[in-house]
Amino acid sequence: MSRTDGRSNKLRRRPTRTTPASIVGVVVLAVGIGLVWIMVLRLLNGRWPRFLGDVHEWLATLTWGSTSTLAISLAAIAVGLILLFCAWKPGQPNAIVLRVDGSGDAAGSTEFVMTRRSVARLAAGHADLVDGVDSVSATVRSRRITLSVKSQSEQRGQLAATVTDGVRQALQGVGLQPMPKITTTVHTQRL
Template sequence: MKRRPRRSAPATLTAVVLLAACVLVAVVAIQMLLGETPWIRYDTVTGALHDTRWSDVVTAVAGAVAVVLGLAMTLAALLPGKPTVLPLRGDPDSGASRRSYRSTLRTAASTVDGVSGATVKLKPRTVFAKVSTGRTTTDGLADAVRHAVEHRLDQIGPVVRPTVKVKIRATRSTS
């Protein structure tokens, strides 16, 4: 079971850039073999590189861009991303996807009497529930939503039990 993201965006970006460079080199090589005028002349590239000095601004900027891209790719590979599957108690291979986890908690918050809509955000150790209501007084509604979400968390049984924070938004004013 894959519990972490696969880092497909940096891998895809790297593959596309390398593919474009390889296609360009192949096209130029084929043009040279066929005796046609290539898109990029070898003499022009080598002449430009030969005339470039280490102290030039272009060289420093190109080096800085290469370093930043290399560090970004290294950090993307080493730092963990958001888990795609949240582990559950019991069987070590049991887990729930973030989407289904969030959906079931949103449903639990929406079933509370007086709640007209709910959104749930998952953080590593906290669940944020934002609910809207048509009530003019919201006394006790946050506690009821918190209790409903915590009850659903007890049923799900995550390995790391998050704390639940609730924010109420009343669509009707008291005046």
């Protein structure tokens, strides 16, 4: 059977929040192990571990209106807001959809994607074909491609337009949907 337990079959997906989830998972696991360990010590020794006594003494002096209580409350609010932000923030998708005309005969549904890294490689590869380009780096977001070109040419505007046109034609041929906006910046390198 296909997995439906929170794991998506889609190739184009948003960030999976692995880092915050792993951090919270480790904290939850550590708290669980700590509680079991405390219970085992309590059963073995017949009394709660000594370090809990220090915590208990500190908590016993704590009043609701104290600065410590307020600080702990604000810390909980801050951590809660951070976790909610991690859960809510959509993030950049890992890939851009490819439009393929006449697809769908072989399968009930189809999905064609190209990873953003591959789009960057493709854009940089085609920009590198333009005469006058010494080196190029590309940054790809879901709706924007930014090309940074190094050249010895002083005709920065003309070169930028040529590179942008060349890359746009190449990517239109690939079928990116939607077609990202391409911005090229040319930096002149002096000999």
